[in-house]
Amino acid sequence: MSINELITKCINCDSKLQNFTKEWLLHCDNCGLDKSLLYDDKYNGQNPIRWTESASDFLEILRDHNANRVLTELSQHLILEDKHVLDIGCAAGWFLAVAKEHHMKATGLEPEKNIAAKGIENGHDIKTVTFPDKSITDIKFDVITFNDVFEHIKEPADMLDHVYKQLKADGYLVINLPTTNGFIYKLSNFVGRFGYSPPMERLWQKGYFSPHLYYYSNKNLSHLVEKHGFKLIVNDSLDVIRINGLWSRINHNKAMNPVISGVIYISILITYPLLKYVLPPDIMFHIYKKID
Numbered sequence: 001m002s003i004n005e006l007i008t009k010c011i012n013c014d015s016k017l018q019n020f021t022k023e024w025l026l027h028c029d030n031c032g033l034d035k036s037l038l039y040d041d042k043y044n045g046q047n048p049i050r051w052t053e054s055a056s057d058f059l060e061i062l063r064d065h066n067a068n069r070v071l072t073e074l075s076q077h078l079i080l081e082d083k084h085v086l087d088i089g090c091a092a093g094w095f096l097a098v099a100k101e102h103h104m105k106a107t108g109l110e111p112e113k114n115i116a117a118k119g120i121e122n123g124h125d126i127k128t129v130t131f132p133d134k135s136i137t138d139i140k141f142d143v144i145t146f147n148d149v150f151e152h153i154k155e156p157a158d159m160l161d162h163v164y165k166q167l168k169a170d171g172y173l174v175i176n177l178p179t180t181n182g183f184i185y186k187l188s189n190f191v192g193r194f195g196y197s198p199p200m201e202r203l204w205q206k207g208y209f210s211p212h213l214y215y216y217s218n219k220n221l222s223h224l225v226e227k228h229g230f231k232l233i234v235n236d237s238l239d240v241i242r243i244n245g246l247w248s249r250i251n252h253n254k255a256m257n258p259v260i261s262g263v264i265y266i267s268i269l270i271t272y273p274l275l276k277y278v279l280p281p282d283i284m285f286h287i288y289k290k291i292d
Ligand SMILES: [Zn+2]
Pocket: 010, 011, 012, 013, 014, 015, 028, 029, 030, 031, 032, 033
């Protein structure tokens, strides 16, 4: 198979992917999977923007809230106390901190050394390596989590095979990530078709150090994961926006005119019930159980 055939073969259903609105974007007409070529500098640019840990501090309230939701849901299926969780792509360890509050033993992997350093300083068990790594070959985990990480992975099928091997029998896999089912994604695609692409580029994190390489739906993600020895047991969604901390999140962008910030803030307050309860959610959250 030629390289081009490999690039354009859907990892979920083997169909041929088609070009879609942008030269760096491919779409599967059969299962709806979207794939980007942004791992290539040719499309993503030579000097990507780095996402520093301080830049993401303002997301803390939302992240902690969502991490607690994930772990509370998991606790319906597994007693968390003393269980060992591996958080892949853990950044400075915010999920590890919440897992420890739930009395879990928590290990994280974060290859970006300057981001990992902050978590290590705070006493978290973080290894500055990518997954899989020989330093943890002998450890079997009860739970493996991908928090806003799975959409950045270039070879998800290989990754799932490694996760399977690294989990105990009856172990759990947790994945949360932005989805093609979401309202914001659909709206961005809609305006993208009319040639206005900044919202799509932002969603894919084009021009950033770690762009999104896939966008999944509920259905194609579970189909892909279940092919690798897992069973979907929880299919839910997480908040994209929390009213608590929203102002500081909007106001974080100092380049923005405060009047515009105010208008955005008030608009979100007004549409929030619609976003939260009526329109399809933008972050999906799955829990899988390892099966034989
Ligand atoms: Zn497909």
